[in-house]
Each structure stands twice: as structure tokens, then as C-alpha cells.
Amino acid sequence: MSTKNQRIAILGAGGLGACVALELSQRGYKVDLYEEHSAPLKKASYANEGKVHVGFIYAMDKSFHTANSMLIGAVHFMEYLQRWVDVKPEEMISSPFYYLVHKGSLLNATELNAHYQKCCQVFAELSGGGKKKYLGLFDSLEAKLLPKSKMQDIGNPEFIDDIFETTEYAVDPRYIAEKLTEAILSDPNINLILNTKVEAVAKVKERLKVISRNAGLQIEEEYSDVINATWNGLLEIDRTMGIEPLGKWSHRYKFANKILVPLEKQDLPSTTIVLGAFGDTVNFLERGVFMSWYPVGRTGWSEDYRPPDWDTIYSEDERMDVFQRSFEALKERVPALGNLKFPLEAVDPVGGDILALGTVDVDKNESRLHERFEVGIRSFGNYHTVDTGKYTIIPYLAMKVADRLEGKG
Numbered sequence: 001m002s003t004k005n006q007r008i009a010i011l012g013a014g015g016l017g018a019c020v021a022l023e024l025s026q027r028g029y030k031v032d033l034y035e036e037h038s039a040p041l042k043k044a045s046y047a048n049e050g051k052v053h054v055g056f057i058y059a060m061d062k063s064f065h066t067a068n069s070m071l072i073g074a075v076h077f078m079e080y081l082q083r084w085v086d087v088k089p090e091e092m093i094s095s096p097f098y099y100l101v102h103k104g105s106l107l108n109a110t111e112l113n114a115h116y117q118k119c120c121q122v123f124a125e126l127s128g129g130g131k132k133k134y135l136g137l138f139d140s141l142e143a144k145l146l147p148k149s150k151m152q153d154i155g156n157p158e159f160i161d162d163i164f165e166t167t168e169y170a171v172d173p174r175y176i177a178e179k180l181t182e183a184i185l186s187d188p189n190i191n192l193i194l195n196t197k198v199e200a201v202a203k204v205k206e207r208l209k210v211i212s213r214n215a216g217l218q219i220e221e222e223y224s225d226v227i228n229a230t231w232n233g234l235l236e237i238d239r240t241m242g243i244e245p246l247g248k249w250s251h252r253y254k255f256a257n258k259i260l261v262p263l264e265k266q267d268l269p270s271t272t273i274v275l276g277a278f279g280d281t282v283n284f285l286e287r288g289v290f291m292s293w294y295p296v297g298r299t300g301w302s303e304d305y306r307p308p309d310w311d312t313i314y315s316e317d318e319r320m321d322v323f324q325r326s327f328e329a330l331k332e333r334v335p336a337l338g339n340l341k342f343p344l345e346a347v348d349p350v351g352g353d354i355l356a357l358g359t360v361d362v363d364k365n366e367s368r369l370h371e372r373f374e375v376g377i378r379s380f381g382n383y384h385t386v387d388t389g390k391y392t393i394i395p396y397l398a399m400k401v402a403d404r405l406e407g408k409g
């Protein structure tokens with residue numbers, strides 16, 4: 001039975017931790033929110049591309065489970081987020097994505113089209129025929145093969161065989177991170193504990209002890225419920241509770257280069273180049289550009305419980321080098337990128353960790369990284385560990401975690 005006197009700890013003030021904290025606060029609970037960094041929401045939920053996936057990219061998962069879970073996340077994304085923060089979709093969404101089918105793609109345009117049409121159909125079912133709008137704005141989903149005559153404006157045919165025009169979008173994660181940060185800082189029910197790394201959780205009879213470290217000092221606090229939302233720290237903390245991952249896993253460090261200059265829609269198409277180790281360009285209009293080229297930007301790979309602290313190990317020069325080489329590779333495929341004018345100071349080559357089951361990279365058919373459905377909440381008594389899997393499903397999972405704490409599922 002839940003009571004408002006429960007003492008709740010949330011580990012990790014990233015996207016998921018912040019959303020869970022805000023939802024529990026709305027339901028009348030007080031929470032301690034631990035964060036090892038000096039500020040909340042500066043890791044994966046800040047650096048990522050912000051694509052609110054509708055399943056298109058997960059065409060290699062023939063079970064359709066991954067696409068389905070992305071679609072569930074996508075139809076709830078804005079509705080739930082707006083419970084916690086005043087975000088205006090039209091202030092932060094990208095231009096719609098084109099899907100560019102690269103030479104050597106793991107699936108051809110016909111195979112991709114069949115998958116995309118299934119995503120559109122399932123969206124129609126999940127949204128109740130448009131009752132739940134994608135990003136609060138769109139009541140249907142589309143993916144159409146472009147005629148060859150229209151392709152050249154978007155992608156270079158030397159590399160690109162086919163192009164789909166879709167109605168998938170990204171939201172600017174920095175805008176959302178800013179709003180969530182303001183909300184958790186001003187909420188009297190949320191006690192944000194910064195610069196404090198959680199090292200372990202231990203069972204003490206019916207309760208859980210969180211052992212953390214701040215400036216060399218060990219701190220121990222007991223709670224009735226603990227939610228692990230630490231992403232890069234998830235497995236290391238779970239392990240102290242004797243909990244192992246569901247299979248072999250990898251952490252990847254991927255660069256998320258931003259160019260912070262305002263653009264018009266026609267300056268650059270938003271593109272996802274499929275299917276394999278390719279990349280993306282995202283036109284966030286007033287809010288700039290995101291771009292990543294996987295063969296250059298996926299710099300780190302670790303199969304340890306906790307990956308290296310990649311955010312601190314690359315020098316400024318190394319980061320700019322990743323940016324330059326990604327830019328060169330991408331502008332060959334998406335020529336409009338090469339026409340952009342911007343000062344080098346507008347470039348912000350941040351990066352982030354991606355935790356997933358699978359140890360074979362995405363350029364291979366057999367890679368498990370093409371799936372992302374064995375994610376979500378695992379509960380062990382009053383200890384709940386949450387692998388978000390994707391940004392897309394954070395708001396949906398945050399509501400589920402709060403329900404779980406109240407014994408509702």
C-alpha cells in the first residue's frame with residue numbers, strides 16, 4: 001500500500017528522473033533526487049537528437065515490438081510532458097524528416113516502405129484515429145516515396161538510391177531540458193541533491209539504504225522506495241543490489257554536434273540516412289542544427305557495467321575534429337549542409353552515452369541494436385530500475401513508474 005509518507009529516492013536527474021520526480025510531486029509525494037553532476041539534465045537527455053520516433057528506424061525488428069513501443073511513446077510524449085512543464089511544440093520542433101536510403105542499406109526501399117506503412121497504420125490505431133495527436137499537433141502519420149525527379153534537392157544520388165518524405169519530427173532536447181530544470185528547481189516537493197554520486201543501494205529489512213558520495217564524504221540515507229534512473233550508471237548501481245542486465249550489453253558514446261545558428265526551413269532538410277551505420281541532419285529552424293555521422297561520431301564502445309567518463313576525456317580539439325569529419329561526410333550526402341554559413345564558435349560538439357542490449361554494431365544484420373523493446377521498468381520489491389531505451393518513451397515511462405509506486409501496474 002502506498003502512503004504519502006513514503007520516503008522516495010530517485011537516482012539520476014536526467015530526463016526520466018526529472019519527469020518521475022515531477023509526476024510524483026503532482027501526486028503529493030516528496031522525493032530526494034540524486035545527481036552526480038553539478039547540474040541536472042546535462043547528459044543524454046540534453047545531448048540527444050530529440051527525434052520522437054514513430055518506429056521507422058526500427059525496420060530490422062521483424063517482430064514489430066520496437067516500432068510498437070516507440071509509437072506508444074510518441075502518442076503520449078507531448079500530452080504527458082505538458083503535465084509537468086509549459087512546453088510549446090511549435091517553438092521547438094524540427095522540420096519533418098526525409099528518410100534517405102543509402103547505397104548498401106540493410107533493407108531496400110520496397111522493404112522499408114512496407115514497414116513504414118505498417119507504422120502509419122498502427123499510429124492511426126493507437127491515436128484513436130487522431131484523437132491523440134503526435135506531438136500535440138498531427139493527427140496522422142505519413143511516409144511517401146519521392147519521385148526520382150525530386151530527389152536531387154535533398155540527397156546526392158551518388159550515395160542515395162531512394163528518398164521517403166515523412167511526417168516524423170524531432171523536438172529540441174535543450175529546450176525541454178531547460179524547462180524541466182526550471183520545474184524541478186522550483187518544486188518544493190523535490191529535493192535536488194547535486195554533486196552526489198550514488199555508489200550502492202542495499203536492503204535493510206523492509207527499507208533501502210542509498211549509499212552516496214559528495215566531495216569525498218560518504219552519505220547513507222534510508223528510503224521506503226528507490227527508483228534507479230541513472231542510464232550510464234544504471235548497471236553499476238543495479239549490480240550492488242544483485243541485479244544483472246537481461247543480456248549482454250554495450251555502452252556507445254555518440255557525438256551530437258550542434259551548430260547554433262538560426263535557419264529557415266529551406267536551408268537544410270532534416271534527414272535520417274538508413275539503414276545501417278549512417279547519420280542524420282536535423283533542422284531545428286530558429287534553434288539551429290543537429291548532425292551526426294555514425295562512422296565518425298560513434299567514438300566510444302564499452303561492455304563494462306559503467307562506461308568511461310567520455311564527456312570529460314576528449315579535448316576540445318578532438319571534439320572539433322569529430323565535428324569537421326562528420327560535417328565533411330554528411331555534406332557529400334546532404335549537399336545543402338555545405339551551403340550553411342556559420343562561425344566556428346556556433347559549433348557545440350557534445351555527446352552522450354547510449355546503453356543497449358547487444359554487442360554487435362548497427363552495420364550488421366544480426367545486431368541486437370536494431371531492437372529496443374526489452375527496456376522499461378524492472379521492479380524488485382520496492383527497488384525499481386528503469387532502462388529508458390529511448391528519449392521518445394521517457395514521458396510514458398515516467399507515468400508508468402509513478403503508477404507502479406502506487407501499486408497500479
Ligand SMILES: Cc1cc2nc3c(=O)[nH]c(=O)nc-3n(C[C@H](O)[C@H](O)[C@H](O)COP(=O)(O)OP(=O)(O)OC[C@H]3O[C@@H](n4cnc5c(N)ncnc54)[C@H](O)[C@@H]3O)c2cc1C
Pocket residue numbers: 011012013014015016017034035036037040041042043044045046047048049050051052053196197198199229230231232233234237254255256351352353354387388389390391392393394
Ligand atoms: C547522440 C545521441 C542521440 C540520441 N538520439 C535519440 C533520438 O533522436 N531519439 C530518442 O528517442 N533517443 C535518442 N537517444 C537516446 C536518449 O538520449 C536516451 O535514451 C535518454 O535520453 C536517456 O534518458 P535518461 O533519463 O535515462 O538518462 P540521462 O538523461 O543521461 O540521465 C541520467 C542521469 O543520471 C546521472 N547519473 C549517472 N550515474 C549516476 C550515479 N551513480 N549517481 C547519481 N547520478 C548519476 C547522470 O549524470 C544523468 O544526469 C540518443 C542518445 C544519444 C547519446
